[in-house]
Amino acid sequence: MSASAANLRTLVLNADMQPVSWAPLSIWSWQDALVALLKGRVYPVASYDDIVVRSANRSFEVPSVVALKAYHRRKTLAFTRYHVFLRDEFTCQYCGHKALAKDLTFDHVTPRSKGGQTVWSNIVACCQRDNLLKADLTPKQAGLKLRRQPFEPTPFQLDMIARRIPQANNELHKTWNDFLYWDAELER
Known part of the structure; x- marks a missing residue:
């Protein structure tokens, strides 16, 4: 495995094929994703092209996108x-x-x-x-006026806000785009 592959990350989707979280975007290290895959906690959705890791007797594609087998509902948000x-x-x-x-x-x-x-x-x-x-x-x-009263957001509200904020293109792998922008207008 190359040195550049060491920094690869894996997008984590919920069982409904939407990111578990948009705020921040649900991402694991590829190593954590591979372990979850081997333990049967997630399904593979997409892999990095031509990147394989090897054990003593097996080879594994490095997952770029995985989906949880069981739906995960976030109930609370950390106050950060x-x-x-x-x-x-x-x-x-x-x-x-x-x-x-x-x-x-x-x-x-x-x-x-x-x-x-x-x-x-x-x-x-x-x-x-x-x-x-x-x-x-x-x-x-x-002599200041608040534009909006502060409130405790729900995970859903934060995710909706996060979806409107563009991600830097260098942070997103091309295999993630199909799962991040379902509601984006298609190119003609």
């Missing part, structure tokens, strides 16, 4: 910075500026010093400028 940014569509909830995750921070709508908690309903994505402007004040005290 990425999920807050995704819920807010990488947009400052005060000025509306879209930014990369590295250029965003999160803001306590009601500051911690005023009893605000670090929970879904009190945290929003915020640009650096507005975060400094708001400081330890409420939005009203700082």
Whole structure:
């Protein structure tokens, strides 16, 4: 196996042939996918062309897409910075500026010093400028207005947002496209 193959990843589909998660995209290392395949937990859907791994007495194609045999329903979401940014569509909830995750921070709508908690309903994505402007004040005290009240999203809501955000083409293998963009307009 070549050194470049060591970094290959496998798209994981649910039993309904949709990604288990869009936020973030459900991806395993090819090694984890091959182990799951050998243990009978997943079906192979697609493999990388001309990439094979060998054991002492067998050869295996490296899976690029696998599907779970049993449907997996996500009930809860981890409360993470990425999920807050995704819920807010990488947009400052005060000025509306879209930014990369590295250029965003999160803001306590009601500051911690005023009893605000670090929970879904009190945290929003915020640009650096507005975060400094708001400081330890409420939005009203700082002369800012929230574009949308923060809320705890469902896994379905986050997945729908994530589907609208384009993936960098270099992150996606060509065998994944058929499973990621069912609702995309076909090329003519």
